[in-house]
Amino acid sequence: MSISPSFLDELRNRVPVSRIVGKKVTWDLRRSNQAKGDWWAPCPFHGEKTASFHVDDQKGFYYCFGCHAKGDALTFLRESDGLDFIEAVKVLAAEAGLPMPERDPAEAKKADRRSVLADAMEAATRHFRMQLGTGQGGAAREYLSGRGLDQAGIDRFELGFAADTRQGLLSALKEKGIPQDVMDEAGLIIVPDDGGTPYDRFRGRIIFPIRDARGRAIAFGGRAMDPNARAKYLNSPETALFDKGRNLYNVAAARSAVSRGAPLIVAEGYMDVIALSLAGFEGAVAPLGTAITEDQLRLMWRISPEPVIMLDGDAAGQRAALRLIDLALPMTGPGQALRFVTLPTGQDPDDLIRAHGAGALQKLLDGARPLVDLLWEREVEGREFDSPERRAALDASLRKSIALIPDEATRNHYTAALKERRFELFGGRRGAGRLTPGPRDWRGRRGQPEPARAQTRATPLGQQDAGDATLESMVLALCAAYPGLASRVESRLELLAPVDEGRAALCHDLLAGTDSAAGRAALARIMEDAYVRASPLIRQPQDAEKAAVVLGNILDKIEARRAAMAELSRAEAEIQGMVDEGLTWRMSESARARHLAEKPAIEDSTDLNEDRGALSARLASYFDTRRTKGGG
Known part of the structure; x- marks a missing residue:
């Protein structure tokens, strides 16, 4: 309307x-x-x-x-x-005190017809409830009592019974003046195509009335009392009132409970919802005989920004969770999240509550896991990642899933969360896809550089350059000031590998999207650096693209400096009194590469350049000292 x-x-x-x-x-x-x-x-x-x-x-x-x-x-x-x-x-x-606006005549006619169908459904609800109290409903009452339902619970959910007769409901509604075509349109009876005698749709079943968000009876669910019945549960067909993919069982009561602070819990069936509600978890709903649909997800999110999906611990429950991942990812974002609870294998909510009490279920709810956890488990469960190709396949699959998320900020947070899990997977013990750094992996388990040996620390080559520290500060400050920038230079930022523990923690936080006390403290110290404070890009973080270019320039400088230092380290090992031409050429090439890195296309206004002759002077001084000591 x-x-x-x-x-x-x-x-x-x-x-x-x-x-x-x-x-x-x-x-x-x-x-x-x-x-x-x-x-x-x-x-x-x-x-x-x-x-x-x-x-x-x-x-x-x-x-x-x-x-x-x-x-x-x-x-x-x-x-x-x-x-x-x-x-x-x-x-x-x-x-x-205002009347609602007049409706369109065609729409008014449809609404009037739906009202007639709704009246028929209410009449059927009363009939089924009455039948539960008769002698024919004795077995149904025993079943419900065995499931822990007393009369108050039966009345609360308006449970009923359809006797095992072909025309019990049909005759009862005819006596109330409800036309056969209305019963047929409401899905209460079946009219054979060959013109045979109509008969009741529900027979020999416990009846669960299904109401919409407005509280109208729109359909029924029926549980067979005969264990040999072809279908254990039978739902009403889709009608002008009922679209099973757009409704949820118990939605009206759950919506009211959620508005009072209860969590929205999505269980698997009618009895699960009833057991949860009677145990105090009144925000419980269930899909209607189908897997959760997009429309049902949207309905859930209109009720709560973070529904909890409660799954059975069996294989079917796990398959349902995996199907829901791909359905939810293109719809997830701020205010539209999901969390998941997996029940112990072989137990439904009623079993768990009766065996261990409502506290056990609350403990599961408190530990509900986010959608990103299930996505990660789906991609790594039962797989080995003992080769670059298998790791690359994992990365490609995760990127494909993340790309489904429409909201950029949410995509970035998923990327960070999955990087954290990937880091943990590949940073652990050898075996089961967990790789340990070997003797040639100089970065170590946490991406840290190998500590300098004692004999190296004693030389000029083993001491950190003050200019490098300032450049490193600028890298970390820029990545902190511009969310998402770290992910664009992920591989280069990993190689930054600060020696300082606080900066290493900050670097890890930026890559993984985490927030540690050590990282926060390191960032606070970095922001006190005069060069960092003087940068317009840091003082007023607005131009992300310029920041990205400047960040690339600074990383070029750091990498060129480190390459030069590496050449010096190798030179120290190779020099035996005389400097040969090959070594001299390598050193000159290293200096030339560093010189090019010191001339970026775009500079931040902060003066971070140093004397470009410093390296040449340092080399000359070092070689002169070696010749003097070695007599060469």
Whole structure:
């Protein structure tokens, strides 16, 4: 139904936000200014004692300075009561004393027909509930009692029973004046194509009424009492009221519970939802005989930003989780996340609660894992990564999955999280795909350089250049100031490998997207560096592309310096009194490469250049000293 903006504006003008909000909060009258329509109260969304929730009637909005909830009267009704948009408009219209706008005639006809079908469904619900209390429903009552349901639980979920007769419901509804074509359209009976006698769709089954978000009975689920029945569970067919891929069992009650702070738990079936709800987990829902669909995901996210998917621990539960990964990734983003709980093998929520209590289930919920965990497990489970090709295949598969995520920030965080897991996988013990650095792997387990040997530390070659430290500071500061920049130079940043433990921790945080105390402390020290503070790119992080170019220039300098130092180290090992022409040529080539690196295409305005003759002077001094000592 389309609502004109002018009608919505009229509602907002007639109904102050404080009138709607005031039904849910207690105003702090000492802080509020009623005459000006300025109201303060403890926030109804995150349960606090201080009055940080502000309502401004003149501007027509509310805002919480604690949890940052904000919106107008319609938003408040939707968030606090779990109403959809049209329902919220109806409540506000009633509050304003305004009739809802006239509907389109064709739409009105469809709505009237749906209303007729809904009435038939309510009549069927009453019939099934009555049948459960008769002699024919004795076995069904025993089954429900064995599953821990008392009469209060049966009444709460309106459970019923369809007797094993061909026309029990058909006859009962005819007596109430409901036409056969309405029963057929509502999916309550089956009319044979050959013109045979119509008969009840549900026979010999426990009946679970399925209601939509508005509380209307739209379908039924039936569990067979006969263990040899061809289908253990049978659902209503799709009708004008019921689309099984767009609805969830218990959605109305769950939405109300979530609005009061309960988690949204997505279980597998009707009895799981009932067991969870009766144990105090009232935000439980279930799909309707199918795998979770895109529309059901969207419905879940309208109720809660982070539903918890509860899966059985068997193979079928794991397959369901893997299917959901590819469905959810193209839809995930800020405010649309999933977490997962896997039940012990062979147990459903009812078994777990009865065996170990609600506390055991709460412990599982507290340990619910994010979607990225399941994505990682899917890619590495049962696989070996003992060759570059297999690692490359893993990287390609992860990149393909991450590319499905539409939100850039979410993609970046997934990339960082998966890099962290990859680092842990390939940084552990040898075997099972976990590789250990060998004697030639100079970077070591954590990407750190091999500590300088005692005899090397004693020479000029073993001492860190002060200019390198400043350049290193600029690299880390730029990557910290521009999120996502580290991932663009990942391989080069890994090779940076700072010797200082704090900087090493910061480097790891930037690559993995983590946040460690050591990394934060190192960044604070770096930001005190005069050269870093003087950089416009650091003082006002705005031009990410220029920052990327400058970062590349600085890394070129660092790599050229290190290459020169490596040549010096090899020269120290090779010199035996006289310098041959080959060694001289290599040293000159190293100096030339460094000179080119010191002349980047774009420079930050910070003066980070050093005397380009310093290396030549250092070489000359070093070789003169060696000749003097060696007599060469």
